[in-house]
Amino acid sequence: xxxxxxxxxxxxxxxxxxxxxxxxxxxxxxxxxxxxxxxxxxxxxxxxxxxxxxxxxxxxxxxxxxxxxxxxxxxxxxxxxxxxxxxxxxxxxxxxxxxxxxxxxxxxxxxxxxxxxxxxxxxxxxxxxxxxxxxxxxxxxxxxxxxxxxxxxxxxxxxxxxxxxxxxxxxxxxxxxxxxxxxxxxxxxxxxxxxxxxxxxxxxxxxxxxxxxxxxxxxxxxxxxxxxxxxxxxxxxxxxxxxxxxxxxxxxxxxxxxxxxxxxxxxxxxxxx
Numbered sequence: 001x002x003x004x005x006x007x008x009x010x011x012x013x014x015x016x017x018x019x020x021x022x023x024x025x026x027x028x029x030x031x032x033x034x035x036x037x038x039x040x041x042x043x044x045x046x047x048x049x050x051x052x053x054x055x056x057x058x059x060x061x062x063x064x065x066x067x068x069x070x071x072x073x074x075x076x077x078x079x080x081x082x083x084x085x086x087x088x089x090x091x092x093x094x095x096x097x098x099x100x101x102x103x104x105x106x107x108x109x110x111x112x113x114x115x116x117x118x119x120x121x122x123x124x125x126x127x128x129x130x131x132x133x134x135x136x137x138x139x140x141x142x143x144x145x146x147x148x149x150x151x152x153x154x155x156x157x158x159x160x161x162x163x164x165x166x167x168x169x170x171x172x173x174x175x176x177x178x179x180x181x182x183x184x185x186x187x188x189x190x191x192x193x194x195x196x197x198x199x200x201x202x203x204x205x206x207x208x209x210x211x212x213x214x215x216x217x218x219x220x221x222x223x224x225x226x227x228x229x230x231x232x233x234x235x236x237x238x239x240x241x242x243x244x245x246x247x248x249x250x251x252x253x254x255x256x257x258x259x260x261x262x263x264x265x266x267x268x269x270x271x272x273x
Contacts, residue, residue, distance in 0.1 A: 005040055005047045006250055008070045009033040010062060011081040013055035014118075016246060019175030020182075024259045026246040032176070033079060035185035039196040041253035048250040050075075056238030058085045059097060063104050066245075071111050073250050078108050079116040079188075087120065087135045094135070098142045105146055115152040116188070119143050121163055155191050157184075167203055171224075179203065 009015045017031015025034070037049035050073060052066040062082045070078060082104070086097050108115050119140040122133050140158050147154040160183075162168060168180035176184060179201035186198040209217075232238060 003076060005044060005077060006073060006075045007033075007037055007040065007047065007049045007077045007079075008073055008075040008113075008250070009049075009051040009053055009079045010066045010070055011053040011079070012057045012062065012085055013053070013175055013240070014081050014084060015051065015053035015079065016055050016240075017051075017053075017181065018055050019170035019172075019180065020178045022256075027243060029246075030178075030181065030256075032181040032184035032188060035182060035198070036188050036192075037253045038255055039185070039189055039198065040194060041255065042197070043195055045252070047253055049247060049253050050245075050250045051247040052245040053081075054240040054243055054245060056085060056240035057082075058089075059083050059100055059104075063100065067104060067107060069248075071108070075111065075113045075250075077114045077116065077192075078111075079118075080105065080108060081118045083139060084120055087132065087139060092135065094138060098139070098146075101142070102146050102149075105150055105152065109150045109152065115150070116155065116191070117143055117147050117152050118155045119158040121157045121160070153191050155184075155188055157187075160187065162200070165203060165206070167206065168201075 013019075015031065015033050016027065017029035017034060020030045020032075021028060022030040031051075033051050033053070034049075037047065041047040041049075050070070052070060053062075054065075057065070059082045083097055083101055086092060105115065105117065120136045120143075122136055136158075144154065144156070146152075157163075162183055163176075163180065166173075168177055168183065169175070170177045170180075182198060183201055186196065186200065189196040189198065
C-alpha cells in the first residue's frame with residue numbers, strides 16, 4: 001500500500017504565496033506550494049497539506065515558530081525556504097545565518113521526511129541594490145553545499161532564466177507574480193519527479209518602454225513599495241506580524257475548481273515583507 005503524502009511547507013512570503021493573489025483563499029493568496037499540493041492531490045486524493053509560511057519572517061522566527069509544529073505532523077515531505085529576508089538586512093552575520101540554516105536542515109532531515117531546499121534568485125529590484133547579488137551568490141553556494149551534505153532535493157531557483165522577464169514578478173518587484181508562482185510549481189514538481197498538468201507560462205513579447213516610462217515606473221515603485229517597507233524596517237515591524245499561517249494543520253487539498261466564489265475580502269499588502 002502506498003504511503004500517504006503529508007506535505008508541509010515552511011518559510012516566508014515566497015512560500016506563503018504573496019504575489020499570486022486569490023481572494024477566495026486565506027491571506028488572499030495562493031502560491032506555488034498550494035499549486036504543488038493541488039497537482040499531487042489530482043493524482044492521489046489521500047495527500048494532506050499544511051503551509052506554515054508567513055510573510056516577513058526571518059530565519060530565526062521560521063526556526064522558532066514553524067519547525068516544531070511541522071515535525072509534530074509527522075510529514076513525509078517538507079519544503080524549507082528561509083533567509084531571504086535576512087539577506088535584505090543592512091547588517092548581516094552571514095556565517096551565523098548559514099550555521100543556523102544548516103542546523104535547521106539537519107533537524108528536519110532527522111525526521112526522515114524528504115526535504116526540499118531552494119537557492120535564492122537575483123530579484124531585479126533596482127541597480128541601486130546590485131550589492132545584494134554578492135550576498136545571494138554566497139548564500140546559494142552554501143545552500144548547494146548543505147543540500148549535497150544532507151542528501152536533500154534542491155530547486156536551483158538561481159538558474160531559472162524565465163525569471164529574467166519582469167512579468168514573472170509582482171509590481172513590488174520582490175515577490176513572484178501568478179505566472180511566476182505557476183512556473184515555480186512546475187519546476188518543483190519536476191524536481192520531485194511527480195506527474196502534473198502544469199505548463200510554462202506563455203508571455204507575449206513585451207512592449208518596449210520609453211526612458212520616461214521607466215523613470216515613472218521606478219518612482220511609483222519607490223513611493224508605493226520601498227517607502228512603506230523602509231518605514232517598517234525602521235519601526236522593527238513586518239507586514240506579517242498580525243498574520244497567521246494560511247494552512248496551519250494538515251488537511252485534504254481543495255482543488256481551485258471546487259472553490260466557491262468567496263465574498264471579496266480586503267486585499268492584503270503584497271509589498272516588501
